[in-house]
Amino acid sequence: MPVRRLKPSRVLGVERFSDFSEFRANEVLGLGTSTPLRPREFSLSRAILPHRDGLFVLQRSFARRYEAEIGTDNGVGLVVPLTFHSIANGREVDSSTIAVMRGKAAVEAIEDRPNTYLMLRFNSDMRHRGWADFDTSLAYVRAQDDPMTRLRAAILEMFSLASACNEPGEFEALHRPIQETLLAGLDATLLPAGARAVRPGSYDRHRKLVAHLDEVVALFGFKPLYSDDLAAALGVSVRTLQVATHAVHGVSLHRYLRLKRLWSVRVQLMTGGDGLTVKAAALGNGFWHMGDFSKSYKLAFGETPFETLAHGRRPFHPAIGA
Known part of the structure; x- marks a missing residue:
C-alpha cells in the first residue's frame, strides 16, 4: 500500500x-x-x-x-x-x-x-x-532479496492495520506480535553472514541450550512465544539463541518458534470448545496477520485452520461392538 x-x-x-x-x-x-x-x-x-x-x-x-x-x-x-x-x-x-x-x-x-x-x-x-x-x-x-521482501511486506501490513484501526486498545494488544514479526525481519536482514557460524566443539553446548529452550517453551504453555522473553528466561542473548537453533536444527530462531506456535494453534483447534475461533487461537499465539498465518498453517499441516477446527468439532462415534 x-x-x-x-x-x-x-x-x-x-x-x-x-x-x-x-x-x-x-x-x-x-x-x-x-x-x-x-x-x-x-x-x-x-x-x-x-x-x-x-x-x-x-x-x-x-x-x-x-x-x-x-x-x-x-x-x-x-x-x-x-x-x-x-x-x-x-x-x-x-x-x-x-x-x-x-x-x-x-x-x-x-x-x-x-x-x-x-x-x-x-x-x-x-x-x-x-x-x-x-x-x-x-x-x-x-x-x-528474500528477507528484504518479507520485511517490506511486514512494514506495509503494520501500517495498513494501524490505518484501519480506531481502537487504540485493540492495536496495543497486537504490539508484541507485530514487534516480533518486525524484529524477525530485521534479524534476517541485519545479521552478518558469520553470525550463525558454529565454532568447533560448540555443538554440544548449543544442543543443551536448545533442549533447555524446549523445556521453557513447554512451561509457557499456550502463551505467545517471543524471542526476548525466552532469551531472558534462559539468561542468554537473542543472538546466542539464534546461533544455537541454527546449529542444531538448521533454521532461524524465529522460524523455530513460529513452527512451535503453529503447533500450539493446531492443538487448540483440535481440542477447543464450541466458542473457539481460528482468529482467537491465532491471536492468542502471537499471529496478527491472518492471511500470512493461514498460508503458513496450510503449508505446515496440509489443511486450513478452519478445516482443523471443523474436524475437532465433529462428534466422536465409537465403533459398534467396541
Whole structure:
C-alpha cells in the first residue's frame, strides 16, 4: 500500500505537504536541511506510528539535496528502503541497503527521485540481537532479496492495520506480535553472514541450550512465544539463541518458534470448545496477520485452520461392538 493511500486513525498520524514552503522535517532521526531539486514537482507524504519502544515513520519524500546530522542520542536508528536511490557521502545507496545508526553522523546526499522508506528509532540499542556491532557510526547493510521482501511486506501490513484501526486498545494488544514479526525481519536482514557460524566443539553446548529452550517453551504453555522473553528466561542473548537453533536444527530462531506456535494453534483447534475461533487461537499465539498465518498453517499441516477446527468439532462415534 503506497503511503499516499494511508488514512489517519486514532493510532496512525498522517501528514501531507504539496508546498515546500509549508514543509517541516520530522525529527525521528534528527533534523536536516532539504533543498528540492524540482520545486514545481514537490510532494511529500508520511505516516507516523508511535511505538512503545520507539517511533516508526513511513515516508514518501521528494527529489532533493539533503544535509543533516542524522542518528539518535540513545538506542539505534534505522532507515529501511521500500524504493530508494541516493548518493550519500559519495556512496550509492539503493533499495537493497539498510542504514543503521548509533549516535550521530553527518550526511550529505543527493536523492535524484522521490524515495519511499521507513525510519525507525528503537529506544534499546539492540546489541543483544547482534545488529551492527559498533559504538558510534553510520553503517550501510546490504540485504538479500528474500528477507528484504518479507520485511517490506511486514512494514506495509503494520501500517495498513494501524490505518484501519480506531481502537487504540485493540492495536496495543497486537504490539508484541507485530514487534516480533518486525524484529524477525530485521534479524534476517541485519545479521552478518558469520553470525550463525558454529565454532568447533560448540555443538554440544548449543544442543543443551536448545533442549533447555524446549523445556521453557513447554512451561509457557499456550502463551505467545517471543524471542526476548525466552532469551531472558534462559539468561542468554537473542543472538546466542539464534546461533544455537541454527546449529542444531538448521533454521532461524524465529522460524523455530513460529513452527512451535503453529503447533500450539493446531492443538487448540483440535481440542477447543464450541466458542473457539481460528482468529482467537491465532491471536492468542502471537499471529496478527491472518492471511500470512493461514498460508503458513496450510503449508505446515496440509489443511486450513478452519478445516482443523471443523474436524475437532465433529462428534466422536465409537465403533459398534467396541
